[in-house]
Amino acid sequence: MTTDQVAFKIGLLGPSRVGKTSLVTAMLSEAQRMLAGSGVAMVAADTATEVVIDGNREALQGDLLSGEFLHGSLLGTVEPTYFKLALDPGVPDARIDIELLDFPGGWIKPKDRVGVEDQWEKCRKFIAASTILLVPVDASLLMETTEKEHLRLLPQFLTTVQVEQVARDWAIERNRRPEEPALVAFCPVKGEAYFNDNGGIKNRSVLLRQRFDTVYAGVVQAVRAEAPKATILYAPVDTIGCVELVRADWTKSSTGIWGFDAKYRVRGKAEISRMGVDDLMTAIAQQLIYGKRLAGAQESDDLRALANRAAEYAERSEGFFRDIWLWVNRERQARRTAAAQHDREAREALHRVLALDAVLEKIAAQRFGPRVSRL
Amino acid sequence: MHVHLRTRGTDIDYRFIGDTPKAFWWSEYKRRGLTDHEKPVIVVESDGAGWRIYLHGAESRRRDNRTTPITFSIVLASGAPEHGDRDDAADREFAFRLINLWLEAVSEPSGRSTVAERLDEVLPAITVDHWLASGVDPESARAAEKAVRMAFSSGLSEPEPPIAVSTSEPPYRRWLGDLSDEKSRETFVAHVRELLDGRQGKALILTFVQAPDDPVVADLAAAETGDLALLAARRGRTPVEGMHPLGKAEPVLPADGKDLRSRRPRPMGRKRLPLVALAVVILLVGLIAWLMLTGTGNATPLPALSAAATTITSCPTSKISPDMTPGEQPERPTSDPRAHRPWSCSASTAAAR
Ligand SMILES: Nc1nc2c(ncn2[C@@H]2O[C@H](COP(=O)(O)OP(=O)(O)O)[C@@H](O)[C@H]2O)c(=O)[nH]1
Ligand SMILES: [Mg+2]
Numbered sequence: 072m073t074t075d076q077v078a079f080k081i082g083l084l085g086p087s088r089v090g091k092t093s094l095v096t097a098m099l100s101e102a103q104r105m106l107a108g109s110g111v112a113m114v115a116a117d118t119a120t121e122v123v124i125d126g127n128r129e130a131l132q133g134d135l136l137s138g139e140f141l142h143g144s145l146l147g148t149v150e151p152t153y154f155k156l157a158l159d160p161g162v163p164d165a166r167i168d169i170e171l172l173d174f175p176g177g178w179i180k181p182k183d184r185v186g187v188e189d190q191w192e193k194c195r196k197f198i199a200a201s202t203i204l205l206v207p208v209d210a211s212l213l214m215e216t217t218e219k220e221h222l223r224l225l226p227q228f229l230t231t232v233q234v235e236q237v238a239r240d241w242a243i244e245r246n247r248r249p250e251e252p253a254l255v256a257f258c259p260v261k262g263e264a265y266f267n268d269n270g271g272i273k274n275r276s277v278l279l280r281q282r283f284d285t286v287y288a289g290v291v292q293a294v295r296a297e298a299p300k301a302t303i304l305y306a307p308v309d310t311i312g313c314v315e316l317v318r319a320d321w322t323k324s325s326t327g328i329w330g331f332d333a334k335y336r337v338r339g340k341a342e343i344s345r346m347g348v349d350d351l352m353t354a355i356a357q358q359l360i361y362g363k364r365l366a367g368a369q370e371s372d373d374l375r376a377l378a379n380r381a382a383e384y385a386e387r388s389e390g391f392f393r394d395i396w397l398w399v400n401r402e403r404q405a406r407r408t409a410a411a412q413h414d415r416e417a418r419e420a421l422h423r424v425l426a427l428d429a430v431l432e433k434i435a436a437q438r439f440g441p442r443v444s445r446l
Numbered sequence: 447m448h449v450h451l452r453t454r455g456t457d458i459d460y461r462f463i464g465d466t467p468k469a470f471w472w473s474e475y476k477r478r479g480l481t482d483h484e485k486p487v488i489v490v491e492s493d494g495a496g497w498r499i500y501l502h503g504a505e506s507r508r509r510d511n512r513t514t515p516i517t518f519s520i521v522l523a524s525g526a527p528e529h530g531d532r533d534d535a536a537d538r539e540f541a542f543r544l545i546n547l548w549l550e551a552v553s554e555p556s557g558r559s560t561v562a563e564r565l566d567e568v569l570p571a572i573t574v575d576h577w578l579a580s581g582v583d584p585e586s587a588r589a590a591e592k593a594v595r596m597a598f599s600s601g602l603s604e605p606e607p608p609i610a611v612s613t614s615e616p617p618y619r620r621w622l623g624d625l626s627d628e629k630s631r632e633t634f635v636a637h638v639r640e641l642l643d644g645r646q647g648k649a650l651i652l653t654f655v656q657a658p659d660d661p662v663v664a665d666l667a668a669a670e671t672g673d674l675a676l677l678a679a680r681r682g683r684t685p686v687e688g689m690h691p692l693g694k695a696e697p698v699l700p701a702d703g704k705d706l707r708s709r710r711p712r713p714m715g716r717k718r719l720p721l722v723a724l725a726v727v728i729l730l731v732g733l734i735a736w737l738m739l740t741g742t743g744n745a746t747p748l749p750a751l752s753a754a755a756t757t758i759t760s761c762p763t764s765k766i767s768p769d770m771t772p773g774e775q776p777e778r779p780t781s782d783p784r785a786h787r788p789w790s791c792s793a794s795t796a797a798a799r
Contacts, residue, residue: 087510118662119477119479119482119654122654122680122681126485129681146515147460147510147514147516149460149484149502149519150470150483150484152484176459177454182581183458183459184461185461185581185582186462187461187466190470324456326456326571326575328457328511330456330512331511332513
């Protein structure tokens with residue numbers, strides 16, 4: 072990846088085991104589905120991403136085939152993992168890179184990152200530079216915890232206090248860059264049992280939303296207070312879909328440590344049935360398109376003023392707008408080359424570069440499904 | 447010898463017990479598209495004067511508070527003689543035995559491995575939880591080291607099967623085979639023995655590699671000057687058949703044309719240190735300036751810096767230390783009586799990507 076490559080950053084924020092890695096895997100799969108036939112591909116941009124995601128998919132397939140869904144085919148993240156994806160229109164240098172950071176969940180607790188402060192600092196910087204923050208939320212923990220003595224464990228297990236702290240820092244950073252779009256998406260996962268739109272019988276989505284509102288109130292408030300312009304989405308996601316919660320227990324070990332264990336079984340045809348991941352892709356595409364419009368704005372003075380400021384900003388920034396600017400410039404370059412050379416190859420290249428915009432526009436224009444709401 | 451143990455507890459996430467190595471040098475291989483240090487792997491590096499080892503993937507019986515299986519990593523590094531550390535034969539023997547057991551675990555992932563069994567024996571959940579909770583703490587670091595040493599010291603537990611080591615001279619000094627191939631594994635082990643005994647080179651399990659002609663393998667071979675024992679281990683690969691020689695590293699001749707072997711080693715004297723430090727600072731400033739000018743969110747390769755720094759220190763001086771930054775290239779001093787290949791010492795080790 073050259074330094075000239077556009078790389079949009081997405082931060083993932085949540086405790087270990089919440090479902091971050093699964094969410095990235097689902098996003099790549101869903102993007103591939105949405106882009107099929109468009110001439111644009113979503114690909115893993117480096118070997119590490121390719122092999123790791125393949126491995127996750129295989130482990131998941133294995134679980135599904137065996138009919139038994141073992142919570143544990145995916146091991147915990149030990150060190151920060153950078154997932155590198157790319158939207159590739161098939162023209163050299165014209166692709167858009169998307170980078171996601173998945174770090175050990177424990178690191179969001181300050182006392183658990185002693186000795187790795189340097190690496191945490193890199194993670195923190197990445198998150199600060201991310202225009203998008205994805206916060207997976209463990210729906211099964213929210214819904215299956217009812218006893219008082221267990222409810223008091225929720226902040227520890229969901230790490231809401233730490234998530235709030237990191238989200239606040241992110242929001243403060245976003246507010247310093249008012250021209251840039253900012254999106255935080257709360258994604259309840261492991262919630263197959265609470266919706267009836269994807270193979271489930273009961274619809275308990277209202278209760279799930281209530282529980283979320285109660286437990287994550289502080290996090291939402293922090294973002295709203297620090298970055299009033301940020302888009303805040305509630306977007307429940309099924310990364311697997313064809314599983315169902317059969318049992319969930321809080322247990323205490325002999326040494327007095329609490330644990331939460333949820334057992335799932337495969338339902339129906341044992342075929343992955345993602346839900347809501349396309350909504351996430353739409354939200355991400357909207358960010359890109361918004362930035363692009365701003366950068367290339369000609370329509371109104373207002374926008375032009377903004378765009379000018381953005382351009383200025385891009386000069387000295389290494390954030391969102393620098394990448395948008397590179398993107399716009401590459402497109403201009405392709406137009407110029409096509410106009411100057413008149414040959415088939417140049418026109419073909421321009422055509423493909425424009426296909427990338429077209430497909431992003433299309434995805435961005437999709438309406439959110441009924442699960443999604445703005446907070 | 448330094449021993450670091452990393453695992454997670456019931457509540458507390460993965461971390462090194464008591465004391466964290468200064469640099470996570472092993473993660474460089476992931477960045478280079480060679481191996482995933484979060485999968486079962488063995489990474490052995492030797493610059494002739496010292497060695498360091500990263501082992502990951504043995505799976506504990508312990509479970510976290512969400513019933514997820516827990517894994518171990520062990521990082522070993524030879525001591526620094528200038529600090530008064532001495533690696534005796536016993537330490538090398540210990541490292542060798544541990545790597546052998548680890549290889550057995552990695553190549554037969556089904557079922558419980560001896561390594562995991564032994565580690566669990568000396569590391570009950572309550573102990574691990576307690577050590578992890580104490581944060582940075584020399585005492586728990588020492589206790590963890592002691593536990594690891596105990597788990598693998600000879601004469602303990604049930605007797606081990608004899609280690610299968612290829613006794614004949616390896617057919618190649620630089621080669622790639624397959625993790626599933628017994629002969630390749632035996633040769634790998636023979637190389638490990640030599641690396642511990644002072645040959646310069648690397649023995650690596652590569653989880654991202656599936657064939658000898660993978661471009662990353664050629665890149666690696668071009669960047670490394672010492673021995674290379676590589677085992678392809680990518681999921682779903684068609685096993686590599688036999689052992690494939692990799693491009694020979696050219697012996698690097700100094701400008702005056704003399705063979706390096708005939709030169710006397712010039713240990714990095716105190717007088718040269720400031721010079722080297724100055725050069726490194728200049729490089730650093732340059733790199734930072736360049737980063738600021740061209741800066742983007744893309745992870746910018748660090749090794750450009752550290753590799754350059756290595757070049758300046760010149761031939762027979764550097765030594766692997768547990769604190770070296772990722773990407774730094776070890777070199778072997780020619781004065782080492784165990785050295786017997788001319789290509790081991792070179793300024794071009796800095797060609798790391
Ligand atoms: N039922 C269900 N399980 C999930 C979902 N997402 C993740 N999981 C499971 O939760 C566990 C932890 O997921 P992982 O992605 O590794 O979490 P991470 O530690 O945050 O990266 C794995 O066993 C996943 O299979 C989901 O949407 N539904
Ligand atoms: Mg993970």
